[in-house]
Amino acid sequence: DVKVTQSSRYLVKRTGEKVFLECVQDMDHENMFWYRQDPGLGLRLIYFSYDVKMKEKGDIPEGYSVSREKKERFSLILESASTNQTSMYLCASRLRRNNEKLFFGSGTQLSVL
Amino acid sequence: QQQVKQSPQSLIVQKGGISIINCAYENTAFDYFPWYQQFPGKGPALLIAIRPDVSEKKEGRFTISFNKSAKQFSLHIMDSQPGDSATYFCAAETRFRAGNNRKLIWGLGTSLAVNP
Numbered sequence: 109d110v111k112v113t114q115s116s117r118y119l120v121k122r123t124g125e126k127v128f129l130e131c132v133q134d135m136d137h138e139n140m141f142w143y144r145q146d147p148g149l150g151l152r153l154i155y156f157s158y159d160v161k162m163k164e165k166g167d168i169p170e171g172y173s174v175s176r177e178k179k180e181r182f183s184l185i186l187e188s189a190s191t192n193q194t195s196m197y198l199c200a201s202r203l204r205r206n207n208e209k210l211f212f213g214s215g216t217q218l219s220v221l
Numbered sequence: 222q223q224q225v226k227q228s229p230q231s232l233i234v235q236k237g238g239i240s241i242i243n244c245a246y247e248n249t250a251f252d253y254f255p256w257y258q259q260f261p262g263k264g265p266a267l268l269i270a271i272r273p274d275v276s277e278k279k280e281g282r283f284t285i286s287f288n289k290s291a292k293q294f295s296l297h298i299m300d301s302q303p304g305d306s307a308t309y310f311c312a313a314e315t316r317f318r319a320g321n322n323r324k325l326i327w328g329l330g331t332s333l334a335v336n337p
Contacts, residue, residue, distance in 0.1 A: 150310065150327050153324060198264050208255070
C-alpha cells in the first residue's frame with residue numbers, strides 16, 4: 109500500500125514564525141497536494157505539484173508557499189504564521205495517469221498562538 | 222463558487238438503517254465522482270467511485286447512484302453499522318485539462334453517526 113507520511117502529527121507555533129510542514133510518499137507518485145481542513149469548510153486546496161520543481165496554486169494559496177525538490181517530498185511553508193492558519197493540514201498524492209485515487213497522510217494539526 | 226453541493230451536513234442513523242448522502246454538481250464536464258471516508262484522526266480514504274457511463278455502482282454495503290440528467294449522485298450505506306461513523310466527502314473531477322492538471326472539486330462533507 110502507498111504510504112504518505114507527514115512529519116508531525118501536532119505542531120504548536122507562535123505568530124510570525126516560519127513553519128515547515130513536510131510530506132513524503134513512497135510510491136513514485138508524480139502528483140502531490142496540500143489541503144487544509146476546517147470544520148464546516150471541507151477540504152480546501154492550497155497548492156499542488158505535478159512534477160519535481162513544478163507547482164500550481166490551489167484555491168487558497170495566500171500566506172503559503174511550497175517546495176518540491178525531490179519527487180517523493182512536498183513541503184508546505186508558512187512564511188509568517190498567523191492565528192488564522194491554525195488548522196488541520198493534509199498532504200495527498202496520486203499517480204499521474206490512469207489512476208485518480210488520492211492517498212492522504214494522517215494530517216498535521218497546527219496551532220498558531 | 223462551490224461546484225459540488227453536499228447534503229446533509231450531518232446525519233444520525235440507527236444501526237441497521239440506510240444512510241443516504243446526496244451531492245449535486247454544476248459542471249457537465251465532470252467525468253469522475255468519488256466518495257471518500259474519513260475517520261477521526263485520519264486522512265480521507267477512497268471508498269467508492271463512479272464514472273458517468275453507469276448509473277449505479279455497488280461495493281458491499283456501499284452503493285453510488287448516479288443521475289446524469291439531474292447532475293446528482295448519492296451514496297447509500299445499507300445496514301449501517303457503528304463502525305461506519307465517519308465523515309464522508311463527495312467529489313468530482315474533469316479530465317478535460319491536460320492530464321497533470323486535474324484536481325478534485327470537493328463537497329463540504331457529511332458527518333455520519335450510527336447509533337448502536
